[in-house]
Structure formats: C-alpha cells, structure tokens
Amino acid sequence: MDISLENKTNLSKKRGFLFWSIGLSILLVLTIIAAIAVGSTYIEPGVVYKVLLNKLSNGAIFDVTWNTMFENIIWEIRLPRVILGALCGAGLALCGVLMQCVTKNPIAEPYILGISSGASCGAVAVIVLGGISTLGITSITGGAFLGSILSGVLVFAIGTQMGRTSSTTRLVLSGMAISTIFGALTNLLIYSAKNSNQAKNALFWTIGSLGGAKWDVLLFPFIALVIVIAVSFAMSKSLDVLLLGDDSAVILGINVKLVKSIIILLATLLTSTLVAITGAIGFIGLVVPHICRTIAGSDHKKLIILSSLVGAIFLILSDVAARGLFPPIEIPIGIITSLVGGPFFLYLISAKNYSFGGND
Template structure:
C-alpha cells in the first residue's frame, strides 16, 4: 500500500511539473499581443542555455517575453505556491478545514498599508512605494496577531489565535474602507480597489527574487517540520504526549507563515481561494502526509495562479481584470463541489 502511494505521489509530481512548464509557456505566449508558444519555447531555451537558436523575432517581441511576461508569470507561480503552502500550514495549526492564509488578517493589514500610500503617498505611490506600505501594514498586523493571539508564544490556543486574527482583520478592513472613502479623486479609489482584488501587473525582475527566496526558505523549514505537522492533526494534547514542543512548533509555523504572506501580499494584493482550495485538492490526491502534501500544494498552487492570471489577461483583452475575481470564480464553485462530495473529509484520502 505504501509503495503504491509513493508511486502515485511521484506520478503527480511529474505531471504537475509538466503542467507548470506548459502553463508558464502559455502564460507568456498569450495576452494583448499573442506570440507563438513555439517561439516562446525557443526564445527561453536560447536565453537560459546560452545556445544560439536561429529564431526570427522582432526585438519588441523579445522585450515583451523577457521583460514583461516572464517576470509576471514567475511571480504568479511564486505567489500561487506561497499561498497554497500557507494554506496547508494554517489549516494544520488551527485544525480548521476552512482556514486560509488570510485568516490571521495579514491581507487586511497589507491592504490598509497599500491604500494609505495610494491615497496619501503622492509621488511614493509607485509599485515599490505601494509594496513597501503593504509590507509594513502586513508586518504590523502579523506582530499584533503574534502578541495577542499567542501571548508572545506563551499559549498555543487555536481559538485565541483565530479570534485575534478575525478581530484585527475587521479593524484593518474598516481602516482600508475609510481611506478609500477619503480618497480625493476617483483614480485613487479605483487604484486602491484594483490592488485590493489582486494584480500581478507590477511584476519586474528586481521584485521577484525576494519572494522566491522567502518561499524556498519557508518551503524547506516546512518540510523539516512535516513530521511535527502530522502530529498536530491529532491535537495539542496528543502531540505533547508524544514529546513535541507544541508552543515552539506553532510559533515557528506562525512566524514563517506571517513572513511569507506579508511578502507575497505586499506585491500582489489580496488573492483569495488559492490557500483555501488547493490544499484540499492536494489532500484528495495524496492524503494527510505533510511532506507530500506540501510539495503537491506548492506545485498545484503555482499552476492554478498562472492559469488564472492568463484568463484574467485574455478574457477581456486588451483590458485586464483583477486576478482575485478569476480565482474566486474558479475556486468558489470547485470548493462547493468538494464540500458536496459524500466521501470528502478534512483528512483527505482514507
């Protein structure tokens, strides 16, 4: 039985890696200006390997591929993987099947910070200025959640943590709405609303490296702690009886989750449903073993958001719609179907 599960797992890993490569090529190829996927593939091979492949493309097309669409597609993959990973971690430490990366109010803190820059920042209201404001807002909210929800790591109460996150989310959401209402012109309000619903439009090479590094660090730490995450599913008391330091493990998971969510949300805005839906899909594939669950969720989340971003760009091309609308339209019905399945449970495969 164990051998079969491992074979199934490796099959899904290979399949998702193939889908990830295909989705990256398609995400670069299509948009307001369509480019042949074959040209995109050959161009990328030439760039990454340094080989001289003879392809005749205008310089402007090369610029679109390398400077605009590739960074955006990579940021979509990084963000999707990060949100899915945080979803797994949040659902584990709260032991709540409807937890997602935003349950601690981090997105609301980021939104308040970003909208503050958009409304009052003036010349600072560029992408980096907005991202900086969002990051500060997210970190402030994360610190407050840690202080109030865990009493500086002294308690591992899930209820206290979740209620603290919900209360802070409500407060920061109210601040965001107040800021939008106080905007001096419609353009500021429109920019704020577009950012709140999620956008990858500000992706550039210089901004994708930091979230990628943070994602890799959190991914590695999560794999190292995967056995502890498995134990947490049995409850705090059982985990303590088995020799685990529950407060320490939960504090570490909470800290790395807050850090990763803060970095991602500061660049893309609030993109919902990925951290909620993707971990459930992965559980149906591989069960509750967190080592396998984390790997599949990151790959699946990356593919999901790249495809969603592609739809957001081509649906009403050349206009772009906020990506959060697409993820909600895809993720919402799918999650309802998942709930309606008679054989579905939080534990995944039986």
C-alpha cells in the same frame, strides 16, 4: 503475508505520488510557456521556447529567426509576470496547508490572521495619503508590507500571548478582530479618497494583480518561498502529529507551542511578502490544499510539494484568464480566483463533516 501486502501498498503510494509530482512539474512548464505566448500580441509557443532557451544559454542554441521585439516582450514583460504568478500561487497554497494544520480548521487560509487586511490598509494609505513620510514609506509595496507585518505581529502577540499559549481558538478570533479593524480603516481611507482615480486604484489593488511584476521584485519572494518550503519540509513529521490534537502531540514528544510559533511566523512572513507585491488574491490557500489532500491525504511532505505545484499552475492560469477575458482590459486576478474558490468554499461549509485533525 500482511507485511508483504503493506509493503506493496506503500510502494504503490510512492509510485502514485511520484507520478503526480512529475506530471504536475511537466504541466507547470507547459503552463508557463502557454501563459507567455498569450497576450495582446500572440507569440507562437515554439518561439517562446526557443527565446527562453537562448536567453538561459546566452544565445548558444537557436539561430534568431524571429522578430527581436518578441524577445523583449517575453523576457522583460511576460516572463517576470508568470514567475511572480508561480511564486505567489505556490506560496499562498503552502501557507494554506500550514494554517489549516496549525488551526486544525479545514476552511482556514493564509489571510486568516488578518494579513491581507493589514496589507490592504498599508497600500491604500500610500495611494490615498501619498505615503507615510515619517517612516520613509512612499511606495505601495512598502506600505503593504508594513501593514501586513504589523497585522501579523499583533495577531501573534495577542493570539498566542507571545508564544506562551497554543490555543488555536484564541489565535483565529484575534485574527478576525484585527482583520475587521484594518478592513474598517481601509474602507475609511477609500471613502476619503480625493478623486475617483485614487479609489479605483485602491480597489484594484485590494483584489489583487500581477501587473507590477518586474525582475527586481522577484528575488525576495523567491527566497522567502524557498526558506518556508525547506523549514516546513523539515518539520513535516511534526505537522502530521499536530493533526492528532495538541494533547496527543505533547504525549508523542512534540513541543506544540514552539512548532506552532515557528509555522505562524513563517506563514506570516511569506504571506506578507507576496501580498505586498500582488495584493490580496483570495481562495488559493483554501482551495488548493483540499484538492491536494484528495491525492496525498494528510502526509505533509507530499502536501507541501503538490500544493506548491498546483498553486503555481492555478494562479498562472487564473492570470491568463484575467488578461484574456476582456482584452485589452485586464481585470483583477482576485475576481477569477474568487469565482473558482467561492463555489468550492460553499461546498466545504455545506458538507456534513469537513473536520480533520484532533481537538485542542
């Protein structure tokens, strides 16, 4: 009787997860179409739908009855931006899940290792100084990627002693220290800017934007996201066990140091790739995993899927708000995500007990 009841409960959970997955997937598609339609030039969602299908099928489905200018707006400008928003939202939410698991800290996020500070420093250096000619770094994206990777490598080397220790306390403290150093350097660079335009560009980039979206910048983040999702999904059981605490994980046969090292390196690579293109967009990696835990609990297979979907939807909608609140002026998307994430963060730290997972 008990076994039968347990089977029914498991079946009910699987159906519930399937319902959420299908529902969020449909919502993501509708959100993409709506986001493409909204802008300085409004385009009917039906036209967006037809243009996208025609482009994907080489014009074999619908007769062209719309202004051909709409095709360029949809395909060359808005669709790359929306896709970048989906990739970035999904990636940051996934990295939030991974970092919260590795550190067993409910208020951890992708930038806890100082990656955003390193990226900001690299990007601002290019804006203010004109690039690092000796290294061939002349673009903002290149400078940001170099800075984020440097920050991640330093935190990994110091915080884990090159993978020899699994202490999350040492890792987090190292991330805080490196973040402070790069943050100070960034402020120093902004202060030394030659004109107000440089300072404004630097400030706008550090808060985040999807304005640099183009087709040729989407491949690398897409590949990075697919790799991290695949590896994380394959290691999901180990991630579940990590929440029991390092000692319990070792007893159950998990190589804690190896698992943590792989997850940290993957999260660093993905976060660095995204931040180098969009800037530091905050709070997605903090808020979305907690929203999804109310649905999936601590099952990381489910969390990986749900967080990716919710993160993509959340960032696309935030970008619509960033473009639409004060047209034609676009405000940095990080302001929108922070306005949502800030109150949620306050809720977390004011809760009586927001711990999850075992002790080190």
